[in-house]
Amino acid sequence: MRSFSYQRATDPDMAVQALGAAAASNNPLTKATAQPLAGGTTLIDLMKLDVMRPAAIVDINPLAHAWSAIEPGGDALRLGALAKMSDVAAHAEIQRSYPVIADSLKLAASAQLRNMATLGGNVMQRTRCNYFRDVSYENCNKRNPGSGCAAMDGVNRMHAVLGTSDQCIATYPGDFAQALIALDATVEITGKAGTRSMPFAQLHKAPGSTPDIETALQPGELISGFSIRGRWPRSVYLKARDRQSYEFALSSAAIALDVQDGTIRDARVALGGVATVPWRAREAEALLREQKFDEALAQRVADAAFADARGRRHNSFKIALGKRVVARALQQAVTMEI
Amino acid sequence: MSDKSSSRPSGFDRRAFMAGAAGSVLVPMTARAAAQDASAPVAQDPSLPVEVTLRVNGKEKHLHLDARTTVLDALREHLKLTGSKKGCDHGQCGACTVLIDDRRVVSCLTLALAAEGQEITTIEGLATDDRLHPMQQAFIDNDAFQCGYCTPGQIMSAVACVKEGHAGNEADIREYMSGNICRCAAYPNIVAAVKQAAPEIMKG
Numbered sequence: 276m277r278s279f280s281y282q283r284a285t286d287p288d289m290a291v292q293a294l295g296a297a298a299a300s301n302n303p304l305t306k307a308t309a310q311p312l313a314g315g316t317t318l319i320d321l322m323k324l325d326v327m328r329p330a331a332i333v334d335i336n337p338l339a340h341a342w343s344a345i346e347p348g349g350d351a352l353r354l355g356a357l358a359k360m361s362d363v364a365a366h367a368e369i370q371r372s373y374p375v376i377a378d379s380l381k382l383a384a385s386a387q388l389r390n391m392a393t394l395g396g397n398v399m400q401r402t403r404c405n406y407f408r409d410v411s412y413e414n415c416n417k418r419n420p421g422s423g424c425a426a427m428d429g430v431n432r433m434h435a436v437l438g439t440s441d442q443c444i445a446t447y448p449g450d451f452a453q454a455l456i457a458l459d460a461t462v463e464i465t466g467k468a469g470t471r472s473m474p475f476a477q478l479h480k481a482p483g484s485t486p487d488i489e490t491a492l493q494p495g496e497l498i499s500g501f502s503i504r505g506r507w508p509r510s511v512y513l514k515a516r517d518r519q520s521y522e523f524a525l526s527s528a529a530i531a532l533d534v535q536d537g538t539i540r541d542a543r544v545a546l547g548g549v550a551t552v553p554w555r556a557r558e559a560e561a562l563l564r565e566q567k568f569d570e571a572l573a574q575r576v577a578d579a580a581f582a583d584a585r586g587r588r589h590n591s592f593k594i595a596l597g598k599r600v601v602a603r604a605l606q607q608a609v610t611m612e613i
Numbered sequence: 614m615s616d617k618s619s620s621r622p623s624g625f626d627r628r629a630f631m632a633g634a635a636g637s638v639l640v641p642m643t644a645r646a647a648a649q650d651a652s653a654p655v656a657q658d659p660s661l662p663v664e665v666t667l668r669v670n671g672k673e674k675h676l677h678l679d680a681r682t683t684v685l686d687a688l689r690e691h692l693k694l695t696g697s698k699k700g701c702d703h704g705q706c707g708a709c710t711v712l713i714d715d716r717r718v719v720s721c722l723t724l725a726l727a728a729e730g731q732e733i734t735t736i737e738g739l740a741t742d743d744r745l746h747p748m749q750q751a752f753i754d755n756d757a758f759q760c761g762y763c764t765p766g767q768i769m770s771a772v773a774c775v776k777e778g779h780a781g782n783e784a785d786i787r788e789y790m791s792g793n794i795c796r797c798a799a800y801p802n803i804v805a806a807v808k809q810a811a812p813e814i815m816k817g
């Protein structure tokens with residue numbers, strides 16, 4: 276690991292100032308010379324691998340007293356960016372009113388990692404593409420813009436089939452982000468000019484021709500929280516993976532439904548493990564609205580969700596698998612007791 | 614808080630992080646080479662050791678560490694507490710599991726500096742006098758290891774698993790112990806050990 280200076284930020288202004296001052300303005304966030312430290316489960320890992328090389332680390336954990344709220348209100352939910360994955364997953368009201376959130380967190384990583392990792396860090400985690408994580412490969416457009424992509428014709432079994440570009444096919448690996456995007460979450464961002472909010476769906480950037488730019492965050496900006504309107508008791512997170520536990524998704528689905536008298540009034544479908552960014556399948560959702568559920572409908576929805584999918588040498592199986600995951604998750608959401 | 618009112622031990626002082634950030638009040642944790650004019654921009658020297666106080670198994674330990682040192686390396690290399698093991702060093706195996714403020718974490722991804730002020734419990738801190746912790750005894754009773762390399766991490770993780778209320782049945786034990794990999798695949802016996810120790814630990 277390269278050496279760095281370590282500082283603790285005890286209030287948000289300090290953190291923002293330290294991060295902004297150290298980060299060269301022309302660098303994308305992923306290359307900024309100062310990085311915030313939350314749980315460290317992505318950052319320290321990638322620093323050991325020499326993939327991330329910050330000269331300064333700003334420990335934002337002391338902000339937890341202000342930024343770790345878990346506040347399910349009557350008809351809205353607020354989650355602080357420094358809330359721990361394990362605490363949110365174990366919260367009774369989250370399990371009751373937002374099972375898709377609780378399960379997306381519970382089925383991620385391990386108990387130890389969930390005790391460390393924060394919600395803000397979670398949505399900012401980096402791809403698990405093996406070529407990205409191994410700096411002995413020169414050609415990775417995400418790490419070295421313009422160098423090519425070793426995964427394109429390499430071992431790409433874990434890679435994305437949706438939202439790819441000819442520059443990068445790396446999968447967005449997280450689970451929780453699918454729940455957020457399905458529930459139309461808002462992300463709250465704290466920076467020099469104060470606090471701004473934007474739809475969570477606008478946070479992540481598809482790779483396009485600039486795979487090194489992963490989010491809309493600028494150096495010096497921090498995620499301070501997330502909010503969600505409404506309650507979603509009829510929601511599920513289904514995750515298919517190589518192992519039964521402690522593994523990233525090969526394919527996952529976050530589903531939220533509002534069903535009244537057997538008719539689907541509102542439907543949300545998001546996909547994980549198969550796309551370059553947290554993925555909302557809006558065309559698929561549209562097929563569900565004002566319909567009564569049956570297996571044929573589930574199949575049409577699943578087909579629509581993967582209509583634009585493009586497989587490569589080793590990952591085409593994800594299209595068939597992903598469709599089955601969507602169909603089964605829909606079935607579970609329709610039949611669950613609430 | 615002011616930049617100049619240093620209350621740190623000598624060799625440390627409170628200063629703005631970089632030029633242009635003079636108004637920011639960070640708590641600097643990095644030592645500097647020599648005293649300089651407090652108003653001048655300071656290029657910190659991260660190559661110098663930092664003074665850290667860790668609380669390990671109830672005792673305060675004063676250390677001079679490179680800022681890069683993880684809790685795992687602080688324990689093993691600096692405090693000679695080699696019970697916690699380094700399997701992968703990347704958060705993937707659980708061999709380095711310790712409790713920090715009673716929560717299980719992987720010490721290989723925790724910076725020692727970030728753990729300052731918190732209570733670290735390692736496998737060496739579980740037994741009382743000459744009596745093994747019920748989970749240690751249960752691992753012996755159930756032959757829950759072969760080579761033993763994963764065992765300290767398994768035991769620390771298992772103690773927390775029980776206290777979290779995640780050891781009620783075998784399925785839960787398997788799910789909530791999945792962060793601890795056993796190369797020797799002693800899993801059935803590990804599950805049996807956790808089941809045996811759980812009631813005793815919950816009794817307190």
Ligand SMILES: Cc1cc2nc3c(=O)[nH]c(=O)nc-3n(C[C@H](O)[C@H](O)[C@H](O)COP(=O)(O)OP(=O)(O)OC[C@H]3O[C@@H](n4cnc5c(N)ncnc54)[C@H](O)[C@@H]3O)c2cc1C
Nearest residue numbers: 313314315316317318383384393395396397399449450498
């Ligand atoms: C072995 C292993 C298995 C895993 N399995 C899964 C899995 O199955 N599913 C899953 O979803 N995840 C998985 N993860 C990833 C894990 O969930 C993330 O590493 C974790 O959530 C990151 O949170 P953190 O608080 O530790 O972030 P950090 O490592 O502290 O930060 C991550 C990045 O975000 C930045 N950052 C942190 N907080 C903020 C903030 N508030 N605002 C802006 N930027 C910020 C940091 O600078 C850093 O660049 C796994 C990780 C490991 C090591």
Ligand code: SF4
Nearest residue numbers: 404415416424443444
């Ligand atoms: S898929 Fe993206 S991250 Fe992986 S090697 Fe190609 S450019 Fe790099």
Ligand code: FES
Nearest residue numbers: 700701702707721
């Ligand atoms: S050594 Fe820490 S998890 Fe493997």
Ligand code: FES
Nearest residue numbers: 759761795796797
């Ligand atoms: S006993 Fe050998 S690794 Fe678990």
